[in-house]
Amino acid sequence: MRLRLGTAGRRRFWQSSKALLLLPITLIVVITAVDMKAPTSIHLGPALVIAPALTPSFAGPRTTAAVGALATLAQILIAVTHGGIGTSNHVVQIITLAVLSVLVVLYSALRERRQAQLAQVRTVAEAAQHVLMWPLPEQIGPLRIASLYLAAEDEAQIGGDLYAATRCDDAVRVLIGDVRGKGLPAIGEAALLLGAFREGSHRHHGLDDLVTTLEQSVARYTADMEPEEEAGERFATALLVEIPDRDQTTRMTSCGHPPPLLLSPGHVVTMPSLHPSPPLGVQVVPAKVEHTLDVFSFEPGDTLLLYTDGVVEARDTRGRFYPLAERVARWTDDSPEALMHHLRRDLLAHAGGRLGDDAALIALHRAPVDRHRLHGHGRGHGHGRAAVRQDVAGAEGP
Template sequence: MGLRQRLAGGGQPWRSSHALVAIPLVLIAVITLVDLAVPADVHLGPLLVIAPAITASFAGPRLTALIGLLAVGAQAWIGLHFGVLTSRNVMVQIAALAVLSAFIVFFCRVRERRREELARVRSVAEAAQAVLLRPLPHRLGPLRIASRYLAAEHEARIGGDLYAATRTGSTVRVIIGDVRGKGLAAIGEASALLGAFREAVYQYGTLPELAAALDRSVRRYFAEAAEVDGELVEHFITALLLDIPEEEPVLRLTSCGHPVPLLLRRDRAAPVAGLYPSPPLGIGPLGPADHSVHTAAFESGDTLLLFTDGVVEARDRDGRFYPLAERAAQWTGLGTEALLHHLRRDLLAHAGGHLGDDAALIALHRAAGPELGRQLGRIVHHQGHDHRAPPGA
């Protein structure tokens, strides 16, 4: 949709508001006829100012000016009818109506300019979002994918949450992350991590190696930002990395302090069991040995729901957190788009229409297909072969 189509400017008010134009026209006609019918000492002409005032609420300055001219003409016609057009009282009424109509047109024009500026700013924000947070493909290999982003900042469409998905050989790799903080201030950090992921995703064969590379990139960015800003502020990014092989009914996960995703299967929604998170990115030097890989079953018909903490930390008026697993279980049989559509509406209703933090949702559904050629039991048997033993193991 282009910028011109978004504006309710003076160039197309008749097409968009022609039905509403009847209201001020009828008001002008009614006020004029009633004023001509009532006794001469009753003056209803000053009420004509309501016509341009109403027009300005739904039309542009051109149509508002036209209605204002009609109102002034009607006032003059009333004076002419009674033979007092040149009297001081009628001339003052006509002048006052003309001045008020001009003021209304002026403020209508100012409003239209601000609308145009806001539309331009929004178009720039949308272009920035398309570059920073590219829309996920609807299909990657055996996966059907849907995503939703809800920014906490008013009038913003991007913030500190991030996600990306790509295909490397016969594996789909996905990242979802959450920058400490929210809104526009976190965009730079989110951009740095996404850029590092898009470069490193093809260079490292395992998730621990990829996580370590991302940690190095994030710490370099934080160090450079601290030198520029001159502030030592604690920064970190939680992230979840996934490898989903196309020929195996499994998924592999490495968590860097990120919330555990939900596995939706047969009208049930439960967190992926046994996933132990590593520290978030940017906290300190971490190598591949500091990150573990968890393997879980991901069969045909399963849906994996990824999310950021802005979803589960959303509160209602009574301070209760959003019960994501309970709500998601109600819509496990729907497709990915319908699932996220219901969750988005339900989440906003729970939070009273506004979230306190950025929130992102991704649904990954493994489409039903032929047998993948591997025994699930044998794969799950190797589930405990992580790169690093979980704490306390």
């Protein structure tokens, strides 16, 4: 699909370039015709330089050279019409136009070479970014997944925000985090966290041990790589969620990261109670930090929405933050893919088309089960949902 789109795009570009080529050619014809009919005291020939000067904006050096040669021939024709090619004024005009055309061709060649180098760098950067941020599968365990990443830095596909999901025994573990900074400079620390999470998820049975491993990895990185002028300023927030396949009691622990949103059918949005510990890397030599393990009920038919602060801190022209919980209430019954589509369009519209910080979202949807299975566990589900509502009320408080 990408190859077809690329080929079609090049074809459209070439067709538009051929259409734009009519502009300098038309200028040459018009200027030449008018100058040949104008009185000898009026000299429009110097304006012919406009034609080769415009051509590099849509064509390469060969086309530019052809337009420059055509403009020079037109200047010679004008000279023959007005007093002969040997007059000093016409000789100077012809030489000047030829020299300027050569300079424009050289500029066009250098510009084309620079564009080729930039395209190669972009290709390498995109490949490196894809290796770092593996695409999430559409289905993992009992969950359907959709994700969205909006990088604040131009030409970047990822930055300081990160996410990953992996299978571990009979559960799915998900990480979403936010490294201090944005864009390409923050990719190194994001890669560190992702690697530590993917490796540690299969070595540790509990989230508390896993988050301790992440803390130690960040501490080693900052000790070895952090510049002295940035001492104590490199840290990362992280939220780890563990979703069992058969148990609806979902566990999570947060290191300074905002809590997820639980979307239930019927435009119901709740926020599970969360007791975050300090962000990763705040302490250069990490002490033993007690990470609270929060639990909530993630029932069939629900969607769990994880996000980074770049989403809720996006501002509109009046400086108002993006009201994520209010907006997603409209789309609680949508699929994860449709939810991401709505959020992308709505978030960019709120921020005026450009975000001030990287933003990432993950939607995890637990597929509904049949009525027979629901009937066998109905009471437990209802109790879990009530507990969630009570936790949310307590978290919001007076």
